Amino acid sequence: MNDAPIAPQKSWEPSHWDRETDIVVIGAGATGLPAAIVAREAGASVIVVEAEPDIGGHAITSGGNVPLGGGTSVQKLYGIEDSPDLLFRDLTDWSVVGPNGFPDYRYNDREIIRAFADNSAPAFEWLVAHGVVFVDKAPDALGGNSVGNSVPREMHCAVMDWPTVQTGKPADPSLQKTRSSGNGLMRPLEVAARRAGVEILLRHRMTQIYRQTPNCGPVLGIAVRNPGADLNIRARKAVIIGTGGSTGNVNFRRMFDPRLTEEYCGLAGMPWSDQDASGELAAMAVGASLWGLYNQTGEFGANLTKPGTIGCQYNYRNLRWMPGSAVFERARATGLPVADWQDLILVNMLGKRFYDETGGQYIANNYNSVDPYVQGSYLNAKNFKYAPNNFLNAAMAGIDDGHNGGGPIWAIFDADAVAREAWEPTPPHVDRAAGFFFSAGSLADLAETIVMQYQRVPMPPKSLAETVARYNSFVDSGVDEDFGKPRPLHRIANPPFYAAWGTPVVHDTRAGLRINARCQVIDMNGAVIPGLYCGGESAGGFSQHGLARAACQGYIAGKAAAEAPPLQGFGDQP
Ligand SMILES: Cc1cc2nc3c(=O)[nH]c(=O)nc-3n(C[C@H](O)[C@H](O)[C@H](O)COP(=O)(O)OP(=O)(O)OC[C@H]3O[C@@H](n4cnc5c(N)ncnc54)[C@H](O)[C@@H]3O)c2cc1C
Numbered sequence: 363m364n365d366a367p368i369a370p371q372k373s374w375e376p377s378h379w380d381r382e383t384d385i386v387v388i389g390a391g392a393t394g395l396p397a398a399i400v401a402r403e404a405g406a407s408v409i410v411v412e413a414e415p416d417i418g419g420h421a422i423t424s425g426g427n428v429p430l431g432g433g434t435s436v437q438k439l440y441g442i443e444d445s446p447d448l449l450f451r452d453l454t455d456w457s458v459v460g461p462n463g464f465p466d467y468r469y470n471d472r473e474i475i476r477a478f479a480d481n482s483a484p485a486f487e488w489l490v491a492h493g494v495v496f497v498d499k500a501p502d503a504l505g506g507n508s509v510g511n512s513v514p515r516e517m518h519c520a521v522m523d524w525p526t527v528q529t530g531k532p533a534d535p536s537l538q539k540t541r542s543s544g545n546g547l548m549r550p551l552e553v554a555a556r557r558a559g560v561e562i563l564l565r566h567r568m569t570q571i572y573r574q575t576p577n578c579g580p581v582l583g584i585a586v587r588n589p590g591a592d593l594n595i596r597a598r599k600a601v602i603i604g605t606g607g608s609t610g611n612v613n614f615r616r617m618f619d620p621r622l623t624e625e626y627c628g629l630a631g632m633p634w635s636d637q638d639a640s641g642e643l644a645a646m647a648v649g650a651s652l653w654g655l656y657n658q659t660g661e662f663g664a665n666l667t668k669p670g671t672i673g674c675q676y677n678y679r680n681l682r683w684m685p686g687s688a689v690f691e692r693a694r695a696t697g698l699p700v701a702d703w704q705d706l707i708l709v710n711m712l713g714k715r716f717y718d719e720t721g722g723q724y725i726a727n728n729y730n731s732v733d734p735y736v737q738g739s740y741l742n743a744k745n746f747k748y749a750p751n752n753f754l755n756a757a758m759a760g761i762d763d764g765h766n767g768g769g770p771i772w773a774i775f776d777a778d779a780v781a782r783e784a785w786e787p788t789p790p791h792v793d794r795a796a797g798f799f800f801s802a803g804s805l806a807d808l809a810e811t812i813v814m815q816y817q818r819v820p821m822p823p824k825s826l827a828e829t830v831a832r833y834n835s836f837v838d839s840g841v842d843e844d845f846g847k848p849r850p851l852h853r854i855a856n857p858p859f860y861a862a863w864g865t866p867v868v869h870d871t872r873a874g875l876r877i878n879a880r881c882q883v884i885d886m887n888g889a890v891i892p893g894l895y896c897g898g899e900s901a902g903g904f905s906q907h908g909l910a911r912a913a914c915q916g917y918i919a920g921k922a923a924a925e926a927p928p929l930q931g932f933g934d935q936p
Pocket residue numbers: 388389390391392393394411412413414417418419420421422423424425426427428429505566567568569604605606607630631632635636637638640641678680681897898899900907908909910912
């Protein structure tokens with residue numbers, strides 16, 4: 363993760379400008395590309411700067427499930443009655459809580475949600491008009507995450523014949539119109555952007571936003587670092603931040619949850635792109651406020667997730683990097699997908715179990731999760747059974763040594779588990795070289811072998827051996843006396859023994875910069891920062907997973923920025 367600090371504000375205006383344009387968009391992801399296209403088609407000149415060598419951000423690695431509703435043409439086609447009002451009330455419903463007792467929507471900013479509800483269906487039609495093909499079926503609830511309960515809204519971007527970033531190859535032709543993928547969202551938008559005349563500067567990382575003075579006046583443009591030279595790009599009308607959030611920045615994310623120390627290094631979507639808080643930090647350096655902070659720590663959705671694969675650094679459950687991928691050299695391993703958590707035990711740095719391994723992550727609210735659901739009814743919370751999923755909390759509890767963070771979590775298993783799961787515990791499936799996978803002939807040797815940057819205390823060999831012996835006794839008796847795992851099934855006894863990285867994964871950012879209905883960034887005094895806009899995961903006040911809010915806010919920001927008069931110093935504005 364790139365924790366390089368954003369440069370402190372040096373001078374308010376740089377000594378020179380290298381480029382000038384109406385609108386600069388930072389980030390070519392789910393927010394940035396729609397913003398850029400909308401603005402360009404409204405007549406503005408637009409430069410997009412993208413830190414990575416390719417466009418797409420997390421959006422292109424995503425599942426392409428897009429919960430845009432409020433009365434889309436497809437909802438109408440399938441007789442689903444939705445409206446902006448229904449969507450607004452769903453996404454501000456105080457009464458919905460999850461099994462951990464946390465509400466999904468209660469702390470949403472009404473102004474931001476109203477803007478989303480009003481623009482949701484138009485943004486959907488706009489995506490279709492700009493080449494995004496959706497799987498030809500009724501909206502459903504698949505892949506949804508805090509999308510409201512009243513009606514199904516989830517649409518799915520068909521992967522089509524674009525090579526997927528995960529494999530470097532197109533999907534099987536028989537699946538191209540039915541399989542959902544972020545490629546099917548972002549590649550058509552890239553084509554539309556280039557066709558419209560948007561200039562996209564790849565490998566250009568924004569390092570600073572220039573404003574007239576630290577706390578007043580309009581933004582002036584941005585500084586960009588690229589492999590050749592640093593550039594200052596002047597913006598006549600607006601700078602739009604679409605940098606994708608902050609959960610890859612350890613110090614930033616720890617403002618919301620002190621437990622999230624360095625070992626949570628497998629951010630979903632990496633190594634395709636980071637979410638290093640660079641947009642938030644650059645905006646805060648010119649006075650911007652953060653917003654909706656509860657949404658980052660609430661125990662719901664996919665802010666933190668249980669891994670889906672083990673033995674590699676990037677182990678998000680819905681993303682596997684394959685050797686053909688352009689980023690495989692950085693991903694280094696595909697990981698071993700876990701079909702059955704009965705096949706292993708999970709231990710902390712001290713070699714101790716901490717929870718039932720079959721336990722799940724936090725639950726996402728979705729259509730049909732509250733049954734019966736009546737918008738705003740006090741009965742919704744009463745009808746929801748308090749049934750906490752505390753796997754993640756136990757994994758992050760730490761080892762009582764005064765440090766924050768739970769440290770590495772290791773999946774411990776034996777040769778029999780390898781056979782049951784049909785794993786190949788060798789590179790490129792596992793990452794031995796960087797210390798995310800180990801094996802040994804005995805449990806004591808295995809514990810001693812575990813040496814890597816995040817294992818800050820040695821694993822006591824005796825402790826691991828005792829843990830496994832105790833677990834094997836639970837298998838024999840059929841009762842997990844320590845963590846209530848439902849009927850432990852398999853002894854761990856047949857060497858070689860393995861330790862595979864199984865540490866929780868950070869994912870969504872749901873808190874970020876304060877914006878208003880036009881996606882203008884707001885400062886600490888509650889005033890608009892003239893010329894500065896933001897959307898997607900870098901914007902706060904909206905608790906929802908992913909693509910819909912990003913694309914919709916990009917659509918809103920692009921339109922608002924293009925309609926705005928030139929900033930002070932460019933003629934029209936006093
Ligand atoms: C594996 C995975 C699966 C997902 N599946 C779904 C799904 O099915 N449905 C759903 O709704 N959501 C899904 N999401 C979430 C969704 O992809 C994101 O919420 C969404 O892409 C956020 O959009 P964004 O524009 O804020 O950020 P991004 O799409 O990540 O775009 C941000 C861009 O900004 C660039 N950038 C960052 N900093 C700088 C800088 N300083 N200078 C220049 N460029 C910079 C980044 O490189 C990146 O390209 C998924 C995410 C992942 C990782």
